[in-house]
Amino acid sequence: MKIGDLAKRSxxxxxxxxxxxxxxxxxxxxxxxxxxxxxxxxxxxxxxxxGRLKTTGMPIRDMLRYAALREAGAGTEAERRALLEQHRERVRAQVDELNACLLVLDTKIDGYVETEQRKIDDDAPEQHRIRGRRKPA
Amino acid sequence: MKIGDLAKRSxxxxxxxxxxxxxxxxxxxxxxxxxxxxxxxxxxxxxxxxGRLKTTGMPIRDMLRYAALREAGAGTEAERRALLEQHRERVRAQVDELNACLLVLDTKIDGYVETEQRKIDDDAPEQHRIRGRRKPA
DNA sequence: TCTTGACTTAGAGCGCGCTCGAACCCGTAG
DNA sequence: CTACGGGTTCGAGCGCGCTCTAAGTCAAGA
Known part of the structure; x- marks a missing residue:
C-alpha cells in the first residue's frame, strides 16, 4: 500500500x-x-x-513513550499497561469534568429559555398567558 | 480588586x-x-x-462571539442560547466519543493484564497454575 | 517520447493560546 | 530619599501539532 492509499484509508x-x-x-x-x-x-x-489516544487528549510526547515501548517489543507490557492505566484515569476525570460542565450549560440555556418565554408572554394578550411565569406586580 | 488579586482568585x-x-x-x-x-x-x-467553555473545548473565537453578544445586552438572548445549544451538542458528542475510547482502552489494558498473568503462570511451579490460561501444547 | 501525477526529502510556516521581556510608573515602608 | 513590590503598555517568543513549499525522482499512459 502506498502512502496515498494509506492516507485515504486512515x-x-x-x-x-x-x-x-x-x-x-x-x-x-x-x-x-x-x-x-x-x-x-x-x-x-x-x-x-x-487516533484514540489523540481523541482522548494524550500529547504526542506521551504517545511517543508508548510507541517506543511497543517498538521495544516483549518485556515492556507492564510499563505500557501502566501508561494506559494512568491515561485512562485522566480520561475518566475529563469525562466527569465535561459532564459537570454540561450541567452548567443546561442551567444557562434554561435561563435563556425563560427569558424568551417572558418576552413571548409580554407580547401575548392577557388571556393567553400561561402558568404564572411572571412575578406578581 | 487589583489584577493580582483577581489572578489569585480566578x-x-x-x-x-x-x-x-x-x-x-x-x-x-x-x-x-x-x-x-x-x-x-x-x-x-x-x-x-x-473556564467552562474552555474546558469543553470551545475555541476563543467562539467565546468572543458569545462575549460580544453578552456585551450587546438585552435582545441577544436567542442568539446566545443558540450558540450554547450548538456547543452543548458538540460537548455531548465529545463525551460519547471519550466513552467509546475508554472501552477500547479497557480492552487494551485487559490484554496486557493477561500477558502479565501468563508470565506469572510460566514462572510459577506447575501445581500453582490457575484456570487454564495456557493453550494446550 | 512526453506528460501527468504521485511520490521523495529538507525545511519553512502557521494557527492557537498563551507567556514573557523590556521599559516604565506608582505608592508605601524603612 | 530610596528601594521595592506591585502595576502599566507594547510587542516578541514559545510549544504544540501539524501543514505546506520547493526541488527533484520515477512509472505508467497517450
Missing part, C-alpha cells in the same frame, strides 16, 4: 503520515525499489489506536 | 487576564487613579463561565 494526510514517521510515532516504513513507502494493512490498527 | 495569571481583555474576552476594566485595573468581584462569575 483519514490522515500523506504529510501527516510522513511527519508521524519522522517523529517516531509510526515505525520507519519499508520502501520499494523507487524509495516510495510501502505499507502493510496492519499499520492501520496502530494508526487507529493512535 | 486561577488565571495577570498576563492572561490582560490578554483576555486585549482580545475582548473580558470587558475593558475600569482603572483607578494610578491607571491600574480595578475589578468588581462579579467578574469572577464570567471568568468561571469562560
Amino acid at each position: 483519514g490522515l494526510t500523506a504529510h501527516t503520515i510522513r511527519y508521524y514517521e519522522r517523529i517516531g510515532l509510526l515505525p520507519y516504513a519499508d520502501r520499494n525499489q523507487s524509495r516510495h513507502r510501502d505499507y502493510d494493512a496492519s499499520i492501520l490498527t496502530w494508526i487507529e489506536f493512535l | 486561577g488565571l495569571t495577570a498576563h492572561t487576564i490582560r490578554y483576555y481583555e486585549r482580545i475582548g474576552l473580558l470587558p475593558y476594566a475600569d482603572r483607578n487613579q494610578s491607571r491600574h485595573r480595578d475589578y468588581d468581584a462579579s467578574i469572577l462569575t464570567w471568568i468561571e463561565f469562560l
Whole structure:
C-alpha cells in the first residue's frame, strides 16, 4: 500500500503520515525499489489506536513513550499497561469534568429559555398567558 | 480588586487576564487613579463561565462571539442560547466519543493484564497454575 | 517520447493560546 | 530619599501539532 492509499484509508494526510514517521510515532516504513513507502494493512490498527489516544487528549510526547515501548517489543507490557492505566484515569476525570460542565450549560440555556418565554408572554394578550411565569406586580 | 488579586482568585495569571481583555474576552476594566485595573468581584462569575467553555473545548473565537453578544445586552438572548445549544451538542458528542475510547482502552489494558498473568503462570511451579490460561501444547 | 501525477526529502510556516521581556510608573515602608 | 513590590503598555517568543513549499525522482499512459 502506498502512502496515498494509506492516507485515504486512515483519514490522515500523506504529510501527516510522513511527519508521524519522522517523529517516531509510526515505525520507519519499508520502501520499494523507487524509495516510495510501502505499507502493510496492519499499520492501520496502530494508526487507529493512535487516533484514540489523540481523541482522548494524550500529547504526542506521551504517545511517543508508548510507541517506543511497543517498538521495544516483549518485556515492556507492564510499563505500557501502566501508561494506559494512568491515561485512562485522566480520561475518566475529563469525562466527569465535561459532564459537570454540561450541567452548567443546561442551567444557562434554561435561563435563556425563560427569558424568551417572558418576552413571548409580554407580547401575548392577557388571556393567553400561561402558568404564572411572571412575578406578581 | 487589583489584577493580582483577581489572578489569585480566578486561577488565571495577570498576563492572561490582560490578554483576555486585549482580545475582548473580558470587558475593558475600569482603572483607578494610578491607571491600574480595578475589578468588581462579579467578574469572577464570567471568568468561571469562560473556564467552562474552555474546558469543553470551545475555541476563543467562539467565546468572543458569545462575549460580544453578552456585551450587546438585552435582545441577544436567542442568539446566545443558540450558540450554547450548538456547543452543548458538540460537548455531548465529545463525551460519547471519550466513552467509546475508554472501552477500547479497557480492552487494551485487559490484554496486557493477561500477558502479565501468563508470565506469572510460566514462572510459577506447575501445581500453582490457575484456570487454564495456557493453550494446550 | 512526453506528460501527468504521485511520490521523495529538507525545511519553512502557521494557527492557537498563551507567556514573557523590556521599559516604565506608582505608592508605601524603612 | 530610596528601594521595592506591585502595576502599566507594547510587542516578541514559545510549544504544540501539524501543514505546506520547493526541488527533484520515477512509472505508467497517450
